[in-house]
Amino acid sequence: MASAGRAGDADAQDFIGTLYFEGWGVPQDYTKARQWWEKAVTQGSSSAQSDLGLLYAKGLGGTQDVVQAYMWYSLAVGNGYEIATGYRNDLTKQMTPAQIAEAQQLTREWKPKGR
Numbered sequence: 001m002a003s004a005g006r007a008g009d010a011d012a013q014d015f016i017g018t019l020y021f022e023g024w025g026v027p028q029d030y031t032k033a034r035q036w037w038e039k040a041v042t043q044g045s046s047s048a049q050s051d052l053g054l055l056y057a058k059g060l061g062g063t064q065d066v067v068q069a070y071m072w073y074s075l076a077v078g079n080g081y082e083i084a085t086g087y088r089n090d091l092t093k094q095m096t097p098a099q100i101a102e103a104q105q106l107t108r109e110w111k112p113k114g115r
Contacts, residue, residue, distance in 0.1 A: 008039075010045040010048070013043075013045070014036070014037065014048045017032075017033045017051060020032040029061075030060040030062070033051070034055055034061050036048075037055075041075075042112040044112070046081035046084075047081060049079065050072065050081050050083065053068075053069045053071075053091075055069075057069035067095075067103045068106075069091055070088060070091055070092070070099070070100065071106040071107045071110060073091065074088060074103070074107040075107060078107075
């Protein structure tokens with residue numbers, strides 16, 4: 001699985017991120033989960049986009065950032081990961097209109113690194 005992830009398989013990268021997030025067979029490590037999910041999102045993994053939204057929404061493995069969380073949830077929804085709609089809607093209850101506007105702008109401007 002790790003070799004597939006290193007080779008650029010988005011599903012493998014997403015799964016490895018989940019292993020680290022949950023601590024399944026490896027020590028729980030939100031930073032490593034984030035690193036693997038960031039690799040997967042550059043290839044359009046909507047599941048990994050939603051997973052990054054969770055990390056930012058909860059501040060797991062870093063600083064809480066509701067603007068970034070909203071952006072990742074929105075990207076996931078835009079790529080067909082409908083479950084992220086509820087996550088994003090719940091998040092908006094914690095956000096100011098200015099934060100929502102900023103997050104929507106970031107969503108429109110986001111492009112995978114290297115593209």
